[in-house]
Amino acid sequence: MESSSYAVGDLRVSDAEREPAIERLQDAYAEGRLDHDEFDLRMHLAMTAKTRNDLASVTRDLAPVPGAVAHGVDAPPQTGEDRMLAAAAHAIAVPTLFVGPLVLMLVSGKRSEYVRRQAREAVNFHITLLLVTIVTFGVGGMLYAVAWILSVIAALFALTGQTFRYPWILRLVKE
Structure with missing residues (x-):
């Protein structure tokens, strides 16, 4: 062989x-x-x-953006705890909207860039949903059924150490 x-x-x-x-x-x-x-x-x-x-x-010839995380070989591997916290950031958003992921981002994101990145993604997703619901006078609230499914998928990605990016969202919270 x-x-x-x-x-x-x-x-x-x-x-x-x-x-x-x-x-x-x-x-x-x-x-x-x-x-x-x-x-x-x-x-x-x-x-x-x-x-x-x-x-x-x-x-290669462009200086790295300050505060940016290297994606690839130089990035430290995620620990099991990092993956659990990142998954929790996505899952806790279902009952708490953006508040739960925001708390995780601020508390655990200091220790792990992976947790911070995943929690930030969940915060941005749920802020976008909230804005759509407000702008459409509540009609956008029907999107929350889809949001719960996407949150579960994102949590599963995080558990396996993969990065999940929600489609079609406003990325209001940055580094």
Whole structure:
């Protein structure tokens, strides 16, 4: 039986791994470090990158965004406690809306960036839902059935150490 090993940089890249690179490119463009043509080219390269090395080459010469977390090899592994707290941040949002995840983000997020990131995602999701419900005079409240399902899915992702990003939300709470 033949065994093959790949360097970490040769591994295929996922959409979740592309997001931080795309955000870094957008920040660099907004700061004026990239002109429009170079931004377009790098965005195309980031979206079509096949390996981690391909993706890293797109942002290698850009300084890291202050306070940003390195996604990938340099990120410390999550402990079982981190995964449980991150899952709790998503699950506790069902009865408490954004208050429970906010408390977890402020308390446990100081110790673990993974918990902070997942709790922040839950806070943003439930604030978005609350705003939709207010703007639609309560009609948006029907979305809470979907929100509970998404919260359970996000909690399961967090338990396995994966990052979950809710679709179509306002990301009001940042670093």
